[in-house]
Amino acid sequence: MFAPNGSVRAPYARVEKWLESLGSEVIERALRESEARFRRQGITFAVYGDDKASERLIPFDIVPRIFSATEWRRLSAGIEQRVRAMNAFLHDLYHRQEILRAGRIPYDVIVQNEAFVPEMVGVNPVKGIYAHVMGIDIVRVNENEFYVLEDNCRTPSGVSYMLEDREAMMFLFPELFAQQRVAPVENYPAMLRKTLDSVAPSTTKNEPTVVLLTPGIHNSAFFEHAFLADEMGVELCEGDDLFVSDGWLYMRTTQKPRRVDVVYRRIDDAYLDPLAFRPDSNLGVPGIFDVYRAGHVTLVNAPGTGVADDKSIYTYMPEIIRFYTGEKPLLNNVPTWRCSSENDLKYVLEHLAELVVKEVHGSGGYGMLVGPTSSKAEIEQFRAKVMARPTNYIAQPTLALSAVPTFTNSGIAARHVDLRPFVLSGDQIRITPGGLTRVALKEGSLVVNSSQGGGTKDTWVLED
Amino acid sequence: MLGRTASSLYWMSRYVERAENMARLLEVGYRISLMPGAIEGHRDEWRSTLTSAACEQSYTEKHGDIDGAKVIHFLLFDESNSSSVKSCLKTARNNGRGVRTALTRDVWESLNSTWNELAHIQPENITSDRLPEFLEWIKQHAMGFRGALLGTMLRTDNYYFSQLGNFIERADNTARILDVKYFILLPRASDVGSDLDMQQWAQILRSVSAHRAYRWFYKDSRYKPWLVSEFLILKEQMPRSLLFTYNWINLALDGLGELYGNRYACHELARETHRRLKNGDMEEIFQEGLHEFLQEFMAANNRLSQSIATTYNFP
Numbered sequence: 001m002f003a004p005n006g007s008v009r010a011p012y013a014r015v016e017k018w019l020e021s022l023g024s025e026v027i028e029r030a031l032r033e034s035e036a037r038f039r040r041q042g043i044t045f046a047v048y049g050d051d052k053a054s055e056r057l058i059p060f061d062i063v064p065r066i067f068s069a070t071e072w073r074r075l076s077a078g079i080e081q082r083v084r085a086m087n088a089f090l091h092d093l094y095h096r097q098e099i100l101r102a103g104r105i106p107y108d109v110i111v112q113n114e115a116f117v118p119e120m121v122g123v124n125p126v127k128g129i130y131a132h133v134m135g136i137d138i139v140r141v142n143e144n145e146f147y148v149l150e151d152n153c154r155t156p157s158g159v160s161y162m163l164e165d166r167e168a169m170m171f172l173f174p175e176l177f178a179q180q181r182v183a184p185v186e187n188y189p190a191m192l193r194k195t196l197d198s199v200a201p202s203t204t205k206n207e208p209t210v211v212l213l214t215p216g217i218h219n220s221a222f223f224e225h226a227f228l229a230d231e232m233g234v235e236l237c238e239g240d241d242l243f244v245s246d247g248w249l250y251m252r253t254t255q256k257p258r259r260v261d262v263v264y265r266r267i268d269d270a271y272l273d274p275l276a277f278r279p280d281s282n283l284g285v286p287g288i289f290d291v292y293r294a295g296h297v298t299l300v301n302a303p304g305t306g307v308a309d310d311k312s313i314y315t316y317m318p319e320i321i322r323f324y325t326g327e328k329p330l331l332n333n334v335p336t337w338r339c340s341s342e343n344d345l346k347y348v349l350e351h352l353a354e355l356v357v358k359e360v361h362g363s364g365g366y367g368m369l370v371g372p373t374s375s376k377a378e379i380e381q382f383r384a385k386v387m388a389r390p391t392n393y394i395a396q397p398t399l400a401l402s403a404v405p406t407f408t409n410s411g412i413a414a415r416h417v418d419l420r421p422f423v424l425s426g427d428q429i430r431i432t433p434g435g436l437t438r439v440a441l442k443e444g445s446l447v448v449n450s451s452q453g454g455g456t457k458d459t460w461v462l463e464d
Numbered sequence: 465m466l467g468r469t470a471s472s473l474y475w476m477s478r479y480v481e482r483a484e485n486m487a488r489l490l491e492v493g494y495r496i497s498l499m500p501g502a503i504e505g506h507r508d509e510w511r512s513t514l515t516s517a518a519c520e521q522s523y524t525e526k527h528g529d530i531d532g533a534k535v536i537h538f539l540l541f542d543e544s545n546s547s548s549v550k551s552c553l554k555t556a557r558n559n560g561r562g563v564r565t566a567l568t569r570d571v572w573e574s575l576n577s578t579w580n581e582l583a584h585i586q587p588e589n590i591t592s593d594r595l596p597e598f599l600e601w602i603k604q605h606a607m608g609f610r611g612a613l614l615g616t617m618l619r620t621d622n623y624y625f626s627q628l629g630n631f632i633e634r635a636d637n638t639a640r641i642l643d644v645k646y647f648i649l650l651p652r653a654s655d656v657g658s659d660l661d662m663q664q665w666a667q668i669l670r671s672v673s674a675h676r677a678y679r680w681f682y683k684d685s686r687y688k689p690w691l692v693s694e695f696l697i698l699k700e701q702m703p704r705s706l707l708f709t710y711n712w713i714n715l716a717l718d719g720l721g722e723l724y725g726n727r728y729a730c731h732e733l734a735r736e737t738h739r740r741l742k743n744g745d746m747e748e749i750f751q752e753g754l755h756e757f758l759q760e761f762m763a764a765n766n767r768l769s770q771s772i773a774t775t776y777n778f779p
Contacts, residue, residue: 040573040576040577040580041572041573041576042561042564042572042576217558217561217562222561226561226562226565227564229565230564230565235465235466235469235565236562236563236564236565237466237468238468240468240779241467241468241779251466252466252467252777253465253466253467253777254466254467254469254470254621254724254776254777255465255724255726
């Protein structure tokens with residue numbers, strides 16, 4: 001919120017005044033109301049391995065995070081460039097593999113990657129799109145510099161929190177929205193539906209039948225699955241509700257079976273089809289992958305997209321963008337050391353106390369080391385892990401993440417944030433203005449994941 | 465609509481109805497347990513409550529002897545008992561959660577807030593003096609759910625499937641209470657017309673919240689077995705009677721038939737039961753045996769439930 005010289009940055013001017021005018025009573029009442037609201041609506045996420053609190057609220061912070069229109073235009077141009085490159089890269093990987101032939105990425109990185117799905121080679125998804133729904137995690141390190149922390153192109157979640165956070169803010173502080181023009185986010189479900197419709201197979205007659213495939217009510221993101229299905233007006237299916245017959249996909253209804261054209265699946269590749277992937281999966285639909293390959297159904301995202309958001313691929317992203325777009329990357333990557341390389345490993349082991357070290361295939365903030373906030377013992381423990389399996393780790397500098405005002409037990413204080421904008425690719429690329437801002441609620445913490453005690457904020461893009 | 469959605473709506477409503485009925489049964493058990501010991505037979509009340517709730521066997525397996533506090537806990541909070549109020553509300557909510565897209569916000573929030581509040585109630589705090597208040601809480605929430613459903617759901621298949629679950633459960637419940645209380649606890653011939661006898665009949669009526677309605681309806685403050693049975697079986701003015709529930713079951717099935725343009729065996733099954741009730745005659749029923757009649761009714765009601773599940777592709 002503040003510029004380096006200590007002045008309030010322009011987009012925050014109004015909100016800063018508003019914050020000053022709020023009494024602690026008003027804030028506490030707002031927090032109570034918003035919590036009751038989330039609880040009543042069942043906007044919860046499940047924490048695995050935690051039986052008692054198996055449904056938790058993600059803490060919601062009432063101070064919005066704000067971008068000016070200019071800032072957002074610059075950011076979204078970078079996002080769009082990245083997403084185009086990503087889809088071109090995936091198409092290439094599963095076809096001619098030009099980028100590997102050109103020697104820009106080593107073969108091993110792809111071939112030995114568990115997320116690479118050989119069965120996808122030669123398959124032609126509708127419009128050549130693999131990653132229809134992406135979430136890109138971005139951090140800001142100073143006024144004009146953004147870094148991409150991570151690309152999520154498997155089944156990114158969090159969009160329902162973006163929408164509910166906005167709803168909550170409009171409910172609690174309508175006057176704020178009257179004072180300035182905040183770009184709306186509530187048409188995300190409609191945009192998602194348009195995107196899904198636009199990639200229906202050519203065999204589709206009339207209006208495409210779209211379903212959302214969920215692992216079920218015990219999944220951590222189930223609330224979001226139900227929410228999106230409802231908002232889009234499509235059926236929310238579990239694997240059992242779908243079946244394959246004569247090369248087509250159908251759903252079991254209270255009447256005749258109904259053919260399905262597009263599946264927005266929120267289950268991982270491995271569980272999608274017990275006949276093609278993990279045979280022990282009871283979440284998926286036997287035979288669905290064959291239907292997909294025959295071009296009779298569209299899977300969103302396509303199987304095998306995970307290879308593009310792997311942390312080992314991440315380090316090649318600037319190269320990937322240049323290769324497929326012929327342009328200079330508009331968004332920076334965080335400088336990254338690959339522990340698989342000897343020189344990098346040496347540097348990492350010497351600087352563990354300053355670095356953030358992550359597992360290549362990990363997610364959710366599990367299994368990582370944040371050097372500056374870790375004890376000596378923790379660092380030494382991690383050193384042993386890295387030395388035992390160097391290829392499993394990458395390291396990045398600890399970034400001076402931007403901090404924004406956040407309501408804490410000791411009043412309003414600065415906390416670190418990141419941003420996950422949601423990007424849809426179909427007949428065109430659609431980016432919701434804003435996204436999900438995650439905030440590390442612990443003082444000084446840089447870990448924003450909800451599974452690690454992070455919260456969320458409403459994210460505003462101001463209109464000119 | 466997905467077959468699973470239909471099934472979830474059906475079971476969601478069925479379990480809320482079951483939770484409410486459980487509260488009513490406990491209310492009766494509790495009242496009787498407070499009565500002076502002079503009235504012979506009241507000690508069997510908890511056993512009779514368990515039997516009416518179809519939980520006697522599972523209780524005995526777990527606890528052996530009948531003990532008031534244990535029975536109450538078993539029927540309210542024991543999650544190993546699939547018919548305890550807690551299990552019912554949990555199952556109802558899980559079913560509702562799975563088909564949120566098919567519910568209005570009001571229906572979902574009613575279900576969800578009930579569950580959230582229940583999660584904060586400590587079983588050890590529900591001591592016998594606070595039991596009535598808690599049973600009231602259960603009934604209020606079940607009725608709030610039903611009110612939200614009636615007041616906000618579109619009259620389409622969503623609504624019809626939840627109605628079916630609701631009324632098939634209620635039919636089963638009324639029939640079972642009547643059967644258990646009348647047949648199992650049949651007073652000795654010498655007791656007929658005695659205070660004890662009157663108490664038993666009052667109990668039956670109370671457990672379906674009908675003791676006052678009875679007096680209004682028959683303009684008689686004396687409970688007569690004949691009339692009580694008639695009231696709970698054949699009187700369509702009485703919202704927990706068998707005929708009443710079948711009127712509503714038929715309405716829901718007709719709604720589905722019209723919406724989908726098809727009628728099936730389940731429609732015929734429901735019509736058949738409805739016809740028997742509509743043309744029913746208390747004298748004949750008593751002559752053939754009330755117990756036999758009720759047993760047959762419950763079997764037919766169960767067949768209907770299964771037929772609906774098969775017809776509409778419940779998973």
